[in-house]
Amino acid sequence: MRIDSKFLAGIRRQFPAVSADPAGRRRAFLDNGAGTLVTRRAADREYDARVNWSANVGNLFPESEGAGETIREGRMAVADLLNAEGAGTIISGESATSLLFGLSYAFGREFTGSENVVTTGYEHYTNINPWVELGSNLEIKELRFAEFDKDTGMLDPGAVQELVDRNTKVVTVSAASNVLGTRTNLAEIGKIARDAKAYFIIDAVHHVPHELVDVRRIGCDFLVFSGYKLFSRHGSFMYAKPEHIRKLSPYKVLPSPKRGPEKWEQGTRDQAMFAAISGAIDYLAWVGRPSTKRPPKPGKARRTRLIQAFKTIERYEKELMDIALHGKGKTPGLNDIPGLRLYGPSNVSKEWERDPTFSFNLRGYPDRALSKKLWDRYRLAVGAEDYYSRVPAIYKKKTMLRATFVHYNSKAEVLSLLSALDDLARRKK
Template sequence: RVCDFAAVQLGLRGLQDAQGGGNIVTTEYEHYANVSPWLELKSRGFVDEVRFARFNPETYELDVDHLASLVDSRTRIVSVTGASNLLGSITPLEEVGKIARERGSIFVVDGVHLMPHYPVDAQAIGCDFLVFSAYKLFCRFGSFMYGRREALEALEPYKVEPAPERVPWRWEHGNRDPALFAAIAAVADYYEWLGGRVGVEPKGFSGSGRRLKIKAAQTAIREYETRLSRRMVEGLSGLGDKLRVYGPQNVDVRVPTFSFTVKGTENKAVVERLWRDHNIFVREENFYSRAVKSLGVPGVIRASFAHYNTPQEAERLLGALRYLV
């Protein structure tokens, strides 16, 4: 993920004037794209410490109080995921942002796993930077970064000498990719089309026209996927102790990403049987998530839903798992 490079850019430029190193705060359920760059900065001496906020091992939600205790006057950057790509847990970004601002820290959001599932509003979140990968948003590969204007102006990114000094152009690394911009524009067109058909009015949103339709689409997606999540949570919890599920039971604080293991059966064998016997494709690995360390497992089986999945498909998966366990 190109998010790695963006994080290093932010870290190097944000820490260049720091005295005494300081620290960076992130969480224990991050994708390593939001971990390894910060550890790299520590290894190079730009920062003294990388601190990890824990998540509750029973609810799988971020322990915000623990995160708050880690952020102090020497915290240069607070960088968190919007949603765990392994647990499905949604990070309370506005709460975390408030903590970061109170300490004067740069607030960075890895939005990769949240963007396709949630009505994300960077300005409402109050983040300085938000990075996401287009492929998670029904698009081709490529990455984008939102930056608050004041933050973009305060930091000096590495650039070739002839590049403009003005923001946002000084943050561009060469010519833009027309194909990527055409692709992400098509995603926006799709959201606009969907938002004009769902009959949803986003609460507390003052925008109009195209922005209103995109917001309506994101809101409708969130509502629909929450219903899918509720059925999955109910169904998985009824399959007995042989199935171990890793992720929140509370559907209001999760996206429809479900990770699990089957006691007595290797993850690879479960994946193969679901495909061979039921024509259902899921994956098994660690998904580059730091959460596996806290869970004490080498990897999990992950079933990932999006708004194009149906309740019938959820029932098919639950039925197949019922047969397996």
Template sequence: MTNESAYDVGAVRAQFPALKAGSAHFDGPGGTQTPLPVIDAIADALSRPLSNRGHGTAGERNAETIVADARRALADLLGAEPSGIVFGRSATQLTYDFSRTLAKAWAPGDEVVVTRLDHDSNVRPWIQAAENAGAVVRWADFDPETGELEVDAVRSVLSERTRLVAVTAASNLIGTRPAIPEISRAVHDAGALLYVDGVHYTAHAHVDVERLGADFFTCSPYKFLGPHMGVLASRPDLLETLRPDKLLPSTNAVPERFEFGTLPYEFLAGARAAVDFLAALAPDGGGTRRERLAASSAALERHEDALRLRIEEGLAAFGQITVHSRAAERTPTLLLTIDGRSTVDAYRYLAERGVDAPSGSFYALEASRRLGLGDDGGLRVGLAPYNNAEDVDRLLHHLAGFLASPE
């Protein structure tokens, strides 16, 4: 268990109404529970006058303020500029939008690199865009024994025709965190752009898009205590070079030219509140929001890593369980399979006992297949800021019960 003076998990849990239902949630990688400040921010946005953005009426001004505040908050979270923050319905939608826009500059014979470690939302849009442009798709593989995606695996498929490399900063299936800064250098040396799926990574690490070297970086606030939406960060000057298809009357300003239709203002208010909630977890509470986010992320990593070790030590006693999350650098997310038993059955057994740990491939189809698990995947156990030692003990206790139960 972590040092409570540095991270008070009891105080954190008190902010989550959903926890009163009594379940131990290990389903955070699919979407976290929501704290009261986020719920209140969404309700507050909807309770005040609200209209399309403008400066004439109270509703217009409220909408403008919500959007500006959300851009600043997400820029602080990601180490980006507010004018480089693009909002969308989901990270998948944003990736499809940007794949179509970027592919306008591709020609037959150009090359695009995707990896077998990624969520399909950072694979299929690029494959389909490449097919439409006549470009060639090249695959970077990971080692299923170690879970590692090495820089050399990416470097080996780069060429002078490479236009873009799409790679995850953290696998949502097995937690692997590739060395993105090193991959970025190799990609940029080849003259290509780097599109990073940061959806799982952002929930478990302090993000610095400049240090990572990502030309485009996506995340989803609902994976870090916020509402269901997507966010993309890029350099404003790079965004200025792109011309998405859009409605004629809609603005051509960056980043708004990439945001189609009216933004979900209440969700933007919730996303800003989620960032502020995370910043408030900083042990000393001082400094800028960006500095507090760095401190809170460090405290969260210590807390979650301690719980992950507790789970791994407990799992080691179960001879029937194989843990596929093995990379040296990884998030607190474990993929398990059980010799002779269905992980779907395990998921149902645990759910009936108030332990939420789902089974599947979670859209990481290529990774699941590469691990030899087909499209079925395994049981995924993921940690979030509100998990505690009691949750872990319940998980291990009921896993033991499942293993002892008749098939």
């Protein structure tokens, strides 16, 4: 399938807030890297769970049974999204940050203080501080950063290999940088981790709306992502290999279950979070076969539709990236706007794998002032922050502007950003 203008209009109808802000002002929403808009199916299912299945699980009346069923279905939907072994491998948490801290506490019980953790130079602090804390508690010796090429924004897996030795117990990487957009070579780095017999962890928070991940093909031990970056609401999920769910000992209260993902979850669950994520995943399955309104059956049928959906999404996002980088017609791309400095891959191809995330500064404009101008004058929602990432500091910047496109964005929206930036650049000449 291709996303043409008719299909795009159908997709956009699935996002009530796609064209206008809460005050009804037409705008282009380009801050998707900080959190995507919510799809109608996620919001509807959340409402249903909030109102109908509000009881706690484990009892015999409908509100409680429905709550349990909602949670099971949510785990199953996430398992289909990730091609995990089953619902029992999906742990939920408040955020990706809290899930990785929880995982680090479990590792802390196993490690002796001589181990090291290897990560990349472009991580979000979510995938840094849990390991820093292990160091402060003397449960590991060192956290090592494999640095990326500052000119291209690309990470050579060889840089990871160089840091790995027999004391490496964890290799943990983001699937894509939330600032540079660079995609990490998960296949090669996964192999490096396996050869070293280290745990391989993936932070897929930024990457998850752009490519369908397959935890079994990649062979990772853990993977985290967050619903609010995938057309749903806050609340996050962590895949863990079945043996790790069984063998590791997370912090828990005594009476809580001793097995399964529940062993890893702190406190009672919010079933509405599971309802919402299953709505978002069924929305994505609909993108895979838009001729059918009925949600697919869980399992293979849903996975097949998700594979189709992400083929469609990736192809379309590549078109958006090409326009963003190289422009179209008379409109220059980010590579060509005078005074604009783009960070990260300036190309998109097999060798330059990237997500549609573009961070930049524009000469003559302080970042926050530019973000405000883009909103006030052009109605473009683009953030200016540090994104809790190591990256801005590496380039000696406090902040950067960042536009992230997802598949509900139109080519016209990409072009409107380019022409606004070009317009502003020319005023400063």
